Amino acid sequence: MLDKINKVKREHIIKNGDESSPFAISLIDICKSFGPVQANDAISLDVTRGTIHGIIGENGAGKSTLMSIIYGFYKPDSGMIKVAGTPVSFKQPSDAISLGIGMVHQHFMLVPNFTALENIILGSEGKKGLKSGLYAARKKLKELSQTYGLEVDLDSITEDLPVGIQQRIEILKALYRGAKVLILDEPTGVLTPQETERLFEILNALKSEGVTILLITHKLHEVMAITDVVSVMRQGKLVAHTKTKETNSEWLAEQMVGRSVLVNIQYPKGNPKHIALSAEKVSVTDKRGFDSLKNVSFDLHAGEILGIAGISGNGQSELLSVLSGIIQPAAGQFKIAEELFDATHHADPQKVRQLGVAHVPEDRHAEGLILQFQAFESAILGYEKSPNLGVKLLTDPNINRTYCAQLMDSFDVRPQNPTLLSSQFSGGNQQKLILAREISSMPKVLLVGQPTRGVDIGAIEFIHNTLISMRDSGCAIIVVSVELEEILSLSDRIMVMNAGEVVGTVNKQDATKPMLGKMMAGMTLNVAEKGV
Amino acid sequence: MADFWFQFLLALDSSIRVATPLILGAMAGIFSERSGIIDISLEGKMLMAAFVAAAVAYGTGSPWLGAIAAIIVSIIASLIHGFACIIHRGNQVISGLAINILASGLTVIIGIALFRQGGQTPTLPKSARFNSIELPFAQYFADNIPILGVVYKELISGHNILVWLALASVGITYYILFKTTFGLRLRAVGEKPEALDSAGISVSKMRFQAIIIAGILCGLAGVYLSTATGAGFVKEMTAGKGYIALAAMIFGKWRPVPALFACLMFGFLEAVAARVQGAEFPIIGEISSDLLLALPYVLTVVLLAGFIGGVSPPRAIGQPYIKER
Numbered sequence: 007m008l009d010k011i012n013k014v015k016r017e018h019i020i021k022n023g024d025e026s027s028p029f030a031i032s033l034i035d036i037c038k039s040f041g042p043v044q045a046n047d048a049i050s051l052d053v054t055r056g057t058i059h060g061i062i063g064e065n066g067a068g069k070s071t072l073m074s075i076i077y078g079f080y081k082p083d084s085g086m087i088k089v090a091g092t093p094v095s096f097k098q099p100s101d102a103i104s105l106g107i108g109m110v111h112q113h114f115m116l117v118p119n120f121t122a123l124e125n126i127i128l129g130s131e132g133k134k135g136l137k138s139g140l141y142a143a144r145k146k147l148k149e150l151s152q153t154y155g156l157e158v159d160l161d162s163i164t165e166d167l168p169v170g171i172q173q174r175i176e177i178l179k180a181l182y183r184g185a186k187v188l189i190l191d192e193p194t195g196v197l198t199p200q201e202t203e204r205l206f207e208i209l210n211a212l213k214s215e216g217v218t219i220l221l222i223t224h225k226l227h228e229v230m231a232i233t234d235v236v237s238v239m240r241q242g243k244l245v246a247h248t249k250t251k252e253t254n255s256e257w258l259a260e261q262m263v264g265r266s267v268l269v270n271i272q273y274p275k276g277n278p279k280h281i282a283l284s285a286e287k288v289s290v291t292d293k294r295g296f297d298s299l300k301n302v303s304f305d306l307h308a309g310e311i312l313g314i315a316g317i318s319g320n321g322q323s324e325l326l327s328v329l330s331g332i333i334q335p336a337a338g339q340f341k342i343a344e345e346l347f348d349a350t351h352h353a354d355p356q357k358v359r360q361l362g363v364a365h366v367p368e369d370r371h372a373e374g375l376i377l378q379f380q381a382f383e384s385a386i387l388g389y390e391k392s393p394n395l396g397v398k399l400l401t402d403p404n405i406n407r408t409y410c411a412q413l414m415d416s417f418d419v420r421p422q423n424p425t426l427l428s429s430q431f432s433g434g435n436q437q438k439l440i441l442a443r444e445i446s447s448m449p450k451v452l453l454v455g456q457p458t459r460g461v462d463i464g465a466i467e468f469i470h471n472t473l474i475s476m477r478d479s480g481c482a483i484i485v486v487s488v489e490l491e492e493i494l495s496l497s498d499r500i501m502v503m504n505a506g507e508v509v510g511t512v513n514k515q516d517a518t519k520p521m522l523g524k525m526m527a528g529m530t531l532n533v534a535e536k537g538v
Numbered sequence: 539m540a541d542f543w544f545q546f547l548l549a550l551d552s553s554i555r556v557a558t559p560l561i562l563g564a565m566a567g568i569f570s571e572r573s574g575i576i577d578i579s580l581e582g583k584m585l586m587a588a589f590v591a592a593a594v595a596y597g598t599g600s601p602w603l604g605a606i607a608a609i610i611v612s613i614i615a616s617l618i619h620g621f622a623c624i625i626h627r628g629n630q631v632i633s634g635l636a637i638n639i640l641a642s643g644l645t646v647i648i649g650i651a652l653f654r655q656g657g658q659t660p661t662l663p664k665s666a667r668f669n670s671i672e673l674p675f676a677q678y679f680a681d682n683i684p685i686l687g688v689v690y691k692e693l694i695s696g697h698n699i700l701v702w703l704a705l706a707s708v709g710i711t712y713y714i715l716f717k718t719t720f721g722l723r724l725r726a727v728g729e730k731p732e733a734l735d736s737a738g739i740s741v742s743k744m745r746f747q748a749i750i751i752a753g754i755l756c757g758l759a760g761v762y763l764s765t766a767t768g769a770g771f772v773k774e775m776t777a778g779k780g781y782i783a784l785a786a787m788i789f790g791k792w793r794p795v796p797a798l799f800a801c802l803m804f805g806f807l808e809a810v811a812a813r814v815q816g817a818e819f820p821i822i823g824e825i826s827s828d829l830l831l832a833l834p835y836v837l838t839v840v841l842l843a844g845f846i847g848g849v850s851p852p853r854a855i856g857q858p859y860i861k862e863r
Binding site: 079098099100101103109111113115116117118119120124125127128129130131135136137139179 | 717718719721722723725726729730732733734735736737738739740850853861
């Protein structure tokens with residue numbers, strides 16, 4: 007009975023909308039956690055009908071989780087969703103689809119060897135059989151393409167089409183199902199600038215036809231260019247909500263990264279000496295053919311910490327990977343200890359390590375240690391043949407355990423048990439173990455990615471002090487961090503990156519948070535300085 | 539010369555009979571693997587079905603009841619496979635292997651317990667089997683129409699109903715796979731299950747439906763072995779036919795019609811091998827029949843190694859579907 011009432015109500019909503027509510031979607035106190043991670047924390051949000059609503063935040067801020075909840079892919083732990091003013095509860099995506107909510111996923115949900123047409127009707131083929139379903143769809147899609155300028159050759163095989171067109175198929179797929187609310191998850195991540203422009207035209211056309219658009223992105227200029235309203239998410243919370251006209255990109259940048267101040271110690275400045283590492287016009291091209299790193303040049307001196315600031319995903323990760331020999335540059339060169347590497351003379355992690363470079367990776371679970379290994383095994387990864395452990399054909403677990411116990415003692419890793427699985431340590435202790443492993447090789451150059459991500463306050467202080475004392479003993483250090491406070495506190499010089507390029511480099515004493523915020527949004531140093 | 543042609547005709551005729559369980563098995567494999575579930579348990583399901591068909595047909599005297607029971611048991615085996623690898627995301631190869639081992643042991647143990655004949659079922663009387671159907675006018679045509687009449691009598695007439703069912707299953711599989719909504723979704727779930735899930739259709743439900751169909755087809759293959767060509771169950775009577783069906787399916791690139799021809803080719807080589815055993819040929823001398831029998835497998839390996847065109851299995855095959863982000 008209840009189902010029947012709901013169904014009638016739903017049909018009413020789809021046909022007419024609830025005119026009394028100006029909001030296409032309202033979220034009230036949505037919470038969602040995955041194990042210990044609180045992905046969404048009491049999110050309340052109203053999305054006005056017929057607007058383009060931007061939701062921005064860094065990777066892992068909880069944007070995608072929130073959208074998956076609106077789309078019925080996840081069930082919230084608590085909270086309520088209203089569609090056009092009517093409370094709803096989604097068990098699966100089809101419930102959301104039937105209420106006119108469509109989603110264009112970041113990774114397209116298209117069957118590669120299907121035609122565009124087959125992909126569009128998949129799951130909504132109609133009751134009259136496939137043949138008549140395809141026929142009816144072709145007719146309806148022709149109208150849709152014309153209304154919104156979404157030209158797609160319906161009979162081409164999806165995987166043969168450029169990504170921009172594949173994305174149009176995704177949009178058509180949602181519209182074909184009668185979407186009145188369209189969620190786009192990082193839609194421009196895979197697009198060329200021209201395709202992006204074209205997408206924005208389409209989005210504006212959709213808006214003028216009354217479609218409500220939720221745009222998830224971490225690119226500020228896109229938010230400024232196309233949205234009407236913008237909400238900022240940070241660490242699972244909604245931290246700001248404003249009309250786009252009334253804000254600017256630097257303020258938004260600060261909101262995105264400006265985490266609560268955990269540590270704000272001003273360390274004394276270092277004493278830079280000779281150049282330990284230099285990069286000249288290093289560029290990296292990713293698999294999709296986009297330049298994730300463009301003409302990056304800098305020098306790194308022994309005895310200094312070079313902080314690299316930027317909103318995550320602007321080339322910092324690629325820079326660390328190139329310098330540590332994990333990926334190869336497409337152009338340009340870099341020099342470590344007088345050895346030159348370029349697109350033809352490749353570096354590899356082993357070679358680079360032998361030249362005295364140590365690397366604390368950004369993602370410690372994926373690259374830093376092996377979670378299913380015991381601590382003493384994780385503690386020697388990459389250094390299995392170091393003289394500390396005795397160079398032998400077979401590794402000796404006893405020696406390794408003793409060695410690990412020493413590391414744990416000097417780096418205060420708790421619990422001090424070398425045979426515990428790596429996964430059983432807290433984030434901070436895992437990080438200290440990795441740091442211990444890398445530093446004990448007495449590196450001349452230390453590359454550190456996100457030194458304190460997911461690390462408790464006590465460990466942060468310890469890690470920072472360790473990095474400073476390494477610097478003072480003459481090590482050249484690069485710290486990549488999305489935490490501005492951390493960069494400002496540790497670095498001697500700060501290099502800001504945006505869209506794979508170096509925006510500018512400032513000395514610590516000249517740097518201010520608002521200035522860095524503007525540079526992270528892509529403004530050059532000169533412009534940023536004038537504004538201060 | 540006339541004798542050669544007659545022999546050739548008989549070889550073709552017996553290829554069809556040898557190929558029948560392969561065709562049913564290959565179609566079963568197509569349904570299962572197109573949905574993303576690796577099915578090496580074709581062998582085990584056929585074996586279980588063969589045993590149950592013979593046992594029930596012997597007990598009741600009706601081949602039809604035997605067939606129904608066999609299909610039910612084969613579906614149950616499919617569901618066990620699905621329970622392990624769809625619901626619990628287990629390894630599909632291991633799960634299939636387990637079913638094969640289970641089938642090989644259970645059929646013999648239950649067979650000994652029931653019939654005390656060393657794992658065999660008693661020989662089935664004609665009335666408890668699926669017998670050949672002589673098409674009308676077979677003898678008349680053979681006597682009065684040259685060539686075609688003989689072809690009609692020897693090649694087309696004289697097959698049992700399961701042979702016809704196997705051939706029909708190819709057309710039906712093709713139609714379902716490429717002309718129906720169900721088929722569209724089935725192909726999607728084996729290529730990109732996320733696409734189906736995000737369209738609001740249950741991936742698990744689709745995969746279960748696919749393996750149930752596979753169960754039915756494997757059941758028929760088993761029925762054919764013990765109550766149509768055979769006159770009872772003999773232990774390990776599938777003798778690798780499930781794996782050959784799998785190879786034929788791969789050789790046919792997961793498509794029904796090419797898979798049918800692969801099955802017929804495998805069947806033909808087997809039929810020829812049986813006939814040339816010991817025969818002397820001019821110039822080449824005696825052909826080893828083992829060599830002929832090995833040919834299909836060699837061809838399959840060559841195909842898989844990529845020497846004959848590209849083989850692209852369903853992209854999501856073997857991967858349990860885990861809903862994420």
